[in-house]
Amino acid sequence: MPATARKPRLLFFLTGSISCYKACFAISRLAQAGIEIRTVVTPSALQFIGKSTLEGLTGQPVASDMWELGRAMEHINLARWADLALVAPATANTLNRLSAGMADDLVGSLFLAWEIQRKPWWVAPAMNVAMLNHPITQASLKKLSGLGVRVLPTGEGNLACGEEGPGRLLEPDQLVMHVLAELGPKIA
Ligand SMILES: Cc1cc2nc3c(=O)[nH]c(=O)nc-3n(C[C@H](O)[C@H](O)[C@H](O)COP(=O)(O)O)c2cc1C
Incomplete structure (x- = not known):
């Protein structure tokens, strides 16, 4: 790898859905594919998966609390650091908050x-x-x-609530495929 080359950088957000476990599979595969990943989890997402899981999969500390001691500028630094941001799963709450420009969380x-x-x-x-x-x-x-955000499609099928229809998080291999199509060419 040339001295100046670096791994592509993905900022991976997980929000409070039962499908967080699927995102973990995608994170694991993307890390193995050579992508540097930093994760940001909402407090609700931490009801579904642990910080240790994400730290283990990425080898990087996990950000969640905007007010964590010593990491006060994380909300700027991570935005500068990454090449691509992916919110997966993206809850209704987070989507509605993002569209309103709410900035009271990470x-x-x-x-x-x-x-x-x-x-x-x-x-x-x-x-x-x-x-x-x-x-x-x-x-x-x-x-x-x-505004320029790419909204990935949802899958169809059985939902955790017992209903059927659209709304399922894309399967891990589909998430991986989309990310690698974007960042793969940057893997040295
Ligand atoms: C078991 C369980 C599963 C949930 N799954 C989802 C989900 O798949 N999608 C969603 O939009 N909200 C889901 N919710 C509700 C969100 O967790 C809730 O709206 C939360 O405030 C989202 O916060 P966040 O967007 O900051 O992560 C679920 C709640 C529970 C208790």
């Missing part, structure tokens, strides 16, 4: 600190079909898309 602050015209920010929604079809969520997705 996900929202990083979104506003992100130069959206220069670097890609993607969301992979995961939620109950009614939450996905709700006019507020649909309006947020449309707004985010208009």
Whole structure:
């Protein structure tokens, strides 16, 4: 690898959905593929997976609390550091908050600190079909898309709530495929 070459950098956000475990599979495969990954988890996501899991998979510390001692500028530094941001799973709550420009947590602050015209920010929604079809969520997705955010599709099938339909988080191999299509060419 030339002295100046570096690994592509992915900022991976996990928000509070049962499908966080699927994101962990994707993170594992992307790390093995040579992508440097830093993770940001909402407090709700920590109800589904542990920081130790993500630290183990990425070899990097996990960010969650904007006010953590010694990491106060993380909301700017991580936005500067990454080549691509991916929110997967993206909850209805986070999507609606991002579209409103809320910045009272790490996900929202990083979104506003992100130069959206220069670097890609993607969301992979995961939620109950009614939450996905709700006019507020649909309006947020449309707004985010208009701002330059790439909204990845959802899968169809059995949802954790017992219903069927769209709203499933993409499968890990599909998430991996999308990220590698974007960052793969940068792997030296
Ligand atoms: C068991 C369980 C599963 C959930 N799964 C989802 C989900 O898949 N999608 C979603 O939008 N919200 C889901 N929620 C609700 C979110 O966790 C909740 O709205 C939370 O405030 C999201 O916070 P965050 O966006 O900051 O992570 C779930 C809640 C519970 C208790």
